[in-house]
Amino acid sequence: xxxxxxxxxxxxxxxxxxxxxxxxxxxxxxxxxxxxxxxxxxxxxxxxxxxxxxxxxxxxxxxxxxxxxxxxxxxxxxxxxxxxxxxxxxxxxxxxxxxxxxxxxxxxxxxxxxxxxxxxxxxxxxxxxxxxxxxxxxxxxxxxxxxxxxxxxxxxxxxxxxxxxxxxxxxxxxxxxxxxxxxxxxxxxxxxxxxxxxxxxxxxxxxxxxxxxxxxxxxxxxxxxxxxxxxxxxxxxxxxxxxxxxxxxxxxxxxxxxxxxxxxxxxxxxxxxxxxxxxxxxxxxxxxxxxxxxxxxxxxxxxxxxxxxxxxxxxxxxxxxxxxxxxxxxxxxxxxxxxxxxxxxxxxxxxxxxxxxxxxxxxxxxxxxxxxxxxxxxxxxxxxxxxxxxxxxxxxxxxxxxxxxxxxxxxxxxxxxxxxxxxxxxxxxxxxxxxxxxxxxxxxxxxxxxxxxxxxxxxxxxxxxxxxxxxxxxxxxxxxxxxxxxxxxxx
Amino acid sequence: xxxxxxxxxxxxxxxxxxxxxxxxxxxxxxxxxxxxxxxxxxxxxxxxxxxxxxxxxxxxxxxxxxxxxxxxxxxxxxxxxxxxxxxxxxxxxxxxxxxxxxxxxxxxxxxxxxxxxxxxxxxxxxxxxxxxxxxxxxxxxxxxxxxxxxxxxxxxxxxxxxxxxxxxxxxxxxxxxxxxxxxxxxxxxxxxxxxxxxxxxxxxxxxxxxxxxxxxxxxxxxxxxxxxxxxxxxxxxxxxxxxxxxxxxxxxxxxxxxxxxxxxxxxxxxxxxxxxxxxxxxxxx
Numbered sequence: 001x002x003x004x005x006x007x008x009x010x011x012x013x014x015x016x017x018x019x020x021x022x023x024x025x026x027x028x029x030x031x032x033x034x035x036x037x038x039x040x041x042x043x044x045x046x047x048x049x050x051x052x053x054x055x056x057x058x059x060x061x062x063x064x065x066x067x068x069x070x071x072x073x074x075x076x077x078x079x080x081x082x083x084x085x086x087x088x089x090x091x092x093x094x095x096x097x098x099x100x101x102x103x104x105x106x107x108x109x110x111x112x113x114x115x116x117x118x119x120x121x122x123x124x125x126x127x128x129x130x131x132x133x134x135x136x137x138x139x140x141x142x143x144x145x146x147x148x149x150x151x152x153x154x155x156x157x158x159x160x161x162x163x164x165x166x167x168x169x170x171x172x173x174x175x176x177x178x179x180x181x182x183x184x185x186x187x188x189x190x191x192x193x194x195x196x197x198x199x200x201x202x203x204x205x206x207x208x209x210x211x212x213x214x215x216x217x218x219x220x221x222x223x224x225x226x227x228x229x230x231x232x233x234x235x236x237x238x239x240x241x242x243x244x245x246x247x248x249x250x251x252x253x254x255x256x257x258x259x260x261x262x263x264x265x266x267x268x269x270x271x272x273x274x275x276x277x278x279x280x281x282x283x284x285x286x287x288x289x290x291x292x293x294x295x296x297x298x299x300x301x302x303x304x305x306x307x308x309x310x311x312x313x314x315x316x317x318x319x320x321x322x323x324x325x326x327x328x329x330x331x332x333x334x335x336x337x338x339x340x341x342x343x344x345x346x347x348x349x350x351x352x353x354x355x356x357x358x359x360x361x362x363x364x365x366x367x368x369x370x371x372x373x374x375x376x377x378x379x380x381x382x383x384x385x386x387x388x389x390x391x392x393x394x395x396x397x398x399x400x401x402x403x404x405x406x407x408x409x410x411x412x413x414x415x416x417x418x419x420x421x422x423x424x425x426x427x428x429x430x431x432x433x434x435x436x437x438x439x440x441x442x443x444x445x446x447x448x449x450x451x452x453x454x455x456x457x458x459x460x461x462x463x464x465x466x467x468x469x470x471x472x473x474x475x476x477x478x479x480x481x482x483x484x485x486x487x488x489x490x491x
Numbered sequence: 492x493x494x495x496x497x498x499x500x501x502x503x504x505x506x507x508x509x510x511x512x513x514x515x516x517x518x519x520x521x522x523x524x525x526x527x528x529x530x531x532x533x534x535x536x537x538x539x540x541x542x543x544x545x546x547x548x549x550x551x552x553x554x555x556x557x558x559x560x561x562x563x564x565x566x567x568x569x570x571x572x573x574x575x576x577x578x579x580x581x582x583x584x585x586x587x588x589x590x591x592x593x594x595x596x597x598x599x600x601x602x603x604x605x606x607x608x609x610x611x612x613x614x615x616x617x618x619x620x621x622x623x624x625x626x627x628x629x630x631x632x633x634x635x636x637x638x639x640x641x642x643x644x645x646x647x648x649x650x651x652x653x654x655x656x657x658x659x660x661x662x663x664x665x666x667x668x669x670x671x672x673x674x675x676x677x678x679x680x681x682x683x684x685x686x687x688x689x690x691x692x693x694x695x696x697x698x699x700x701x702x703x704x705x706x707x708x709x710x711x712x713x714x715x716x717x718x719x720x721x722x723x724x725x726x727x728x729x730x731x732x733x734x735x736x737x738x739x740x741x742x743x744x745x746x747x748x749x750x751x752x753x754x755x756x757x758x759x760x761x762x763x764x765x766x767x768x769x770x771x772x773x774x775x776x
Contacts, residue, residue: 177711179528179535179575187713217577219711223514245713249725256720256744258751265714273534273708279762282534282560283708284755368747415712417730 004046014116015044022348026305027312029191029276032345033097033122041126045074048118051110056120059108061465062160064088066105066120069127081127082137089124090139090163090206091156091464093132094185096125097194099461100339132201138209143169147478150175150235152220152418155183156460157451158241159203160467161474166210168475173235174212177219180272181207183243184452184460187272188264190302192309193342196271221417226425230446237446237474240425240433241467244412244452250294254362259288259370263295263303263409270306276313287311288405289323292373294359295409296329297457301342303407304351325351326403330358330378330391356380358393362406372402414453425449432456440470445485448474493576496549498569501631504556505599506565507541513548515578521606522584522702522734525550526710528575529563535575536560537707539603539679539733550578553602553631559759580710581733584700586610589674591617593665594640595658595688597680598624601632603702604679609639611677617641619673621661623680627652658684659691666695673697678737682749689737699737703728703745706752720744 018034019025025032036044048070056066065084072080085092099105101121109117131137147170151158154176162172180186185199207214220226220242229235247262249255266285269275273283287310293303307325315322327346329336332355336343347353357375365371377397380389414431426434426443433442433449440448450466452458476482497509515525524539542551556562567573584607592611596604601622612618620640624630625648637643644661645653654661658680666673676699678688685701692699705717705728717728720741726732 177577178709179577217575218514219577219580222579223518245711247713247715249715249718256718256725258744258747262715265708265716268708268714274532278755279759281532282759284752284759286751286755368744417711 006049009047009049010111010115012043012047014047014119015040015122017119017122022345022350025192026308026349027316029309031195032192035129036122036126041123042074042076044119044123045070047111048074049110055108055110056105056118059105060088061104061461062088062468064105064124070118070120070123073123073127078127078130079136082131085124085127085131086137086139088468089464091128091159091202092124093128093198093202094156094194095461095464096121096123096128098185098189099124100459102340104461128202129198132198132205135205139163139167139206141166141169141210144171145169145478147171147236148173148234149474149478150229150233150238151241152226152229152238153177153183153241153243153451153453154181154203154214154216155241155243155451155463156185157243157453157463157467158183158239159206160464161239161241161448161450161471162212162467163206163210164468164471165474166207166212168471170475170478172210172212174207174214175218175220175224176214176216178272179216181214181216183241187268188299188302190267190271190306192305193302219417221420221422225420226418226422226444226447237448237478239440239467239470239474240418240442240447240449240453241451241463242415242418242453243463244432244457245415246413246431247408248411248413249408250359250410252359252361254364254370257362257364257370258368259286259404260362260406260408263293263299263407264412266303266407267299267306270310276306276310285310286405287314288370288403289321290403291323291325291405291407292401292403293325293327293407293409295411296327296331296336296338296353297409297411298338298342299457300327300407300409301338301346301351303409305346305349307405307407308349308351326354327351328354328357328359328373328375330356331388332356332380335380335388356391358391360398363400365404370404370406372400373406374398374400412452412457414456430456438469439473440466441473441485492572492574495567495569495571495573498567501553502629504565505553505629505631506556507551507553507602508564508567509549509551510573510576511548512550512576512578515550515576516543516545516548519543519550519579520583521586521610522603523579523581524704524710524733525552525576525578526580526707527552527564527573527577529560529567530574533563533574534560535708535710537580537704537710537729537733539702539704540579540606541602542606550576553599555599558756559763562760562763577710581729582731584610584677584734586614588615591619591669591672592674593662593676594618594620594636595662595676595678595680596620596622596636597658597678597684598629599631600680600684600702601630601636604677605632605635605639607677607679608636612639612641616674619665620644621646621658621665623647623656623658625649657687659687662688662691666692666697670695675700677702682742682746685737686742686746689740689742693738700734701737701740702733703735703740704733705745706748718748
């Protein structure tokens with residue numbers, strides 16, 4: 001292909017990604033976005049202007065060499081694209097699917113100023129999927145430092161940290177409390193957004209290449225304490241990436257009625273335990289005829305879209321009405337924290353959005369089950385600490401709505417279990433670990449932390465970024481080149 | 492994967508399994524539980540530890556066949572493996588020298604009350620035990636409970652063995668006879684039994700502890716499916732329990748929650764039986 005001019009590149013439209021038709025996909029758990037063909041990927045890659053300043057890379061929490069991998073892809077050097085990608089990111093098939101690109105790399109793309117950004121996320125996914133199929137560029141470790149590192153939690157932060165330390169030649173053991181590695185990638189994010197086989201393959205591929213041991217069913221805090229891992233178990237350093245797995249429930253009457261579930265429980269049943277395949281898989285899941293999902297983050301979208309699918313599967317079996325799924329949010333559409341694409345997909349599939357409504361009480365049906373919600377209308381007031389406008393209840397606007405299931409998707413906090421007999425790892429009053437933002441160092445020597453356990457529930461990629469920064473600091477510390485240990489915040 | 496080292500049939504529907512789990516055994520204490528999953532399609536279920544042997548590196552579980560998973564578990568033999576065996580989970584029983592204590596075990600709950608009674612006995616308490624089952628054929632571990640008790644009362648609902656009574660009857664009598672003497676009561680068994688034990692001890696003002704086996708998935712505080720309503724709000728059975736003050740538990744919501752998946756459980760059993768029949772037919776052919 002002859003070299004295109006800048007004008008020609010800017011003339012190529014952003015390539016759409018083929019998706020399953022909304023009517024069809026709301027009845028199955030297959031992946032919604034189908035991925036580019038090679039031809040589409042190369043056409044999209046041709047849109048990149050290869051700017052010298054690389055604002056996209058700056059916008060990426062792990063600093064992926066975006067223009068480099070896109071250039072290789074454009075030139076048809078797919079292995080080169082994989083190599084460029086893996087300089088910074090060994091989990092591209094995952095990131096390409098779940099990163100909020102529109103507010104990170106793509107938001108920084110110069111094309112976004114006048115038109116549409118390069119579809120960096122879709123290209124990343126293409127490269128990741130290609131490598132998973134061909135496996136031409138396995139991560140390699142450079143030597144053996146003789147140091148042993150324990151990673152607690154096999155989620156995005158822990159796995160990224162593990163892979164980077166593995167490449168640097170440390171012997172890494174990952175402790176995971178569930179029976180499958182991946183953390184929120186396997187228990188939280190649904191199959192139709194992130195296929196579980198792909199997640200498993202990408203994780204196992206990296207771990208096997210680097211000799212990383214993943215010990216599942218190992219609950220740190222109970223089976224081992226942090227003290228034991230750094231003491232008798234002989235680890236030289238430890239990274240805490242245990243996420244924010246503890247669900248929050250609204251402090252309102254009726255919250256413990258049957259049929260009120262945390263998004264964590266609902267999604268874990270559906271995703272980790274594959275309850276949508278019940279009874280082929282043993283774990284059942286209930287879905288209401290009228291489902292209320294409270295909250296409007298990515299987790300809420302996932303719960304709502306899983307509910308729709310389960311309703312459709314039930315309707316096919318019983319011939320009954322499918323039912324309705326509502327997302328109830330106390331702010332307006334503008335403040336919705338979920339990824340734009342998720343909101344769009346949810347709406348296309350038929351999720352109903354009830355904005356500016358807060359909940360006062362879960363109403364019972366007289367038999368211990370959910371019968372509905374007592375709500376109150378809200379209006380937006382002044383911005384609060386989070387910068388979003390605060391919802392203010394409108395007096396006298398209470399109203400009741402009928403629901404037979406309520407899913408709480410109002411956020412999660414770190415699980416305190418891991419801190420059993422580890423009081424010297426300082427935590428905030430929200431239960432998050434106090435850690436240095438750049439290095440990940442906690443108040444306890446040889447213990448680093450990163451991801452949701454430090455920030456509270458955030459994104460997969462920001463957790464990966466934290467895992468990456470911690471790995472770099474752990475490496476220099478283990479090699480005796482690091483700064484002496486200081487309390488976070490000390491200057 | 493964790494290997495089943497030994498299997499013993501305790502009753503027609505109750506099986507004992509000794510699992511090779513040295514790391515779990517090293518940490519397990521009375522009152523804690525494990526979460527098991529049989530295979531890739533399996534569900535995660537909590538089982539209270541019935542015994543542990545730190546030296547042999549084993550955990551003993553006792554399972555009554557009530558649903559699909561427990562039925563399937565019952566078909567496994569020594570040498571077979573479990574896909575998941577996680578633990579020890581939950582808080583251990585608070586063992587101390589209290590004086591005279593009563594341990595009540597009902598049905599398959601007799602097994603998990605054993606390590607509690609043993610620990611209390613070893614701590615120097617006078618242990619009075621009451622165990623009961625629907626009928627003689629369902630009664631387990633009379634000998635083992637007897638070994639760690641100063642007195643043992645055995646009853647069956649139908650009078651086929653021991654005294655014809657529900658466990659609450661001798662409990663009521665002991666509380667009356669030894670008014671002011673009983674420091675604590677532990678009860679493990681079906682939710683309905685524990686509810687009635689709570690009602691029996693309440694007028695005597697005796698601190699009563701029950702071990703709740705709730706619906707749960709992860710067992711580490713993640714799902715919240717195990718919420719137990721206490722007087723002052725909800726707790727998670729997996730991390731705040733599984734033992735709770737019986738007099739503070741809201742038994743109405745607890746029993747309602749236990750029933751919430753009955754329909755699906757029946758469907759899973761039906762599906763399982765059908766598959767077993769198909770397997771049998773294939774073998775016959």
